[in-house]
Amino acid sequence: MAEQKIPGPDHPITVAKNPDRVVVRAGDQVIADTRDALSLQEASYPAVQYIPRADVDLTLLERTDHHTYCPYKGDASYYSVLPAGPPGVNAVWTYEQPYDAVADIREHVAFYPDKVSIEIIAD
Secondary structure, eight states, X not given: OOOEEESOTTSOEEEEEOOSEEEEEETTEEEEEXXXXXXXXXXXSOOEXXXXXXXXXXXXXXXXXXXXXXTTTEXXXXXXXXXXXXXXXXXXXXXXXXXXXXXXXXXXXXXXXXXSEEEEEOO
């Protein structure tokens, strides 16, 4: 996948394959482990790791009724990390039908770093 820069100079978004391994944990429980993460850099915000659903233990997630809208990526749906309850509530989000400009993040999820541990392990 080639690096993409979108949608414009006032709010650039870059989506690129992360060459490193990414491991997500809630306490001692591994929720995700991948070498296929996408790193999304949006404007001046810290990069967000989008993990393929295939590399996430979905049995540890529960969909919530929470939704948000991003004018650059689309509508986001949320999941809690089980067992549900703070800090795991709405700890995970996904764009199930992202805008074409960020279509690569479809079938991926992202995690709030203040609700789980995200470790990037350089190869």
